[in-house]
Amino acid sequence: MDRYSEHPPEGPGRPERTARPPLARIAASIRTERERIGLSLTELAKRAGIAKSTLSQLESGTGNPSVETLWALGVALDVPFSRLVDPPRPRVTVLRLGEGATVPSEHADYTVTLLASCPPHARRDLYVLRVEPGAPKTSEPHSPGTTEHAVVASGRALIGLSDEPLELGPGDYISYPGDVPHICQALEAGTTIVVAMEHV
Amino acid sequence: MDRYSEHPPEGPGRPERTARPPLARIAASIRTERERIGLSLTELAKRAGIAKSTLSQLESGTGNPSVETLWALGVALDVPFSRLVDPPRPRVTVLRLGEGATVPSEHADYTVTLLASCPPHARRDLYVLRVEPGAPKTSEPHSPGTTEHAVVASGRALIGLSDEPLELGPGDYISYPGDVPHICQALEAGTTIVVAMEHV
DNA sequence: ACCATGCGTTCGCTATGGAGAACACTCGAT
């Protein structure tokens, strides 16, 4: 699978943590974000109040920015700072009820299933959706870097990317990029869905 | 220094982002975390591979650490880096089905309720719990800074802090600190709960 | 053709973050 498979069932332990600061990744992030906003290196440097030489070196992977500098960039890019320190993005994933790695438990009548380990420093806002059958509710893409996670609590629904939605029932889980057109349509009355909206 | 003052005003909608890097807060975080682990300044410095003088200055709010340094501290403290950069913590919150701010929608048969806006840079891992009635499942405190969010999908359950759990039904939402003893007990067969585990 | 204006890179120079030693302080043990 993808990046999730590499997370060993994130045990009782703590989130993984690399030994060395991802300077290269920071470099990449900055460049990516900058280009996404459509700013030139010169402009960004000016806006962030840092020398463009500094920025240039940062983007080339050279150097080890101070918090002050990196923060200024975060502000200028309107990006949650730590986003600059961390990585890329997922695809559509489905976990049917009963599927998925189950964390062993001392109680037999108690089951925990990890749906999605949170990418470092992403934001996940939690929602409950209550949908009635009817016209499909299509969403225009949200801001880039968004991922949606949904668990159907009750009812049935058609959820996912607009071009290939999936039918899900109670307990089923799906995640998909939120920055492309996607859809949510109830198939039964009183369909309830728990959604985590992830802004990386 | 005041290179930040020239920054354009905060864009609406986005997560709050202060104009200046929270050096004071970083200082506080480091000290807090260090003391929580019960390490001396000297020990931590050694473990992180930085000079204790540096650490001392950092904790006193003086200075502007490089990413390298801060990262080393994050590793040594076993703390998700961005935790060092960000702030305090929540309490128990309950949102019964139908309560809560509802985002207006163009469709009458479509309701979105915001449960919990994600604090900047928190991690939220998603789980599904399937619990059968029986002995209450009590959890020892997880790592400091953890918050749990739970939405009951089906059934009924007694959830919350060990000393004052609450009975929740389908659609109900609760959040509570995960770093103190808490409890989860099903009251009906086939109780399903969606949980977001938040490591700040 | 030419210059003007934008880009991102590379050059010193200086301000400062970080390392290490020396420092003052608080405890127990002798």
Add this chain to the structure above:
DNA sequence: ATCGAGTGTTCTCCATAGCGAACGCATGGT
């Protein structure tokens, strides 16, 4: 009271992050 081992603080020195200027390279206007 005196030492020893621990704490956290404050020094001095050096490596370097960050700055500003100069550079090379693409544009497009005249």
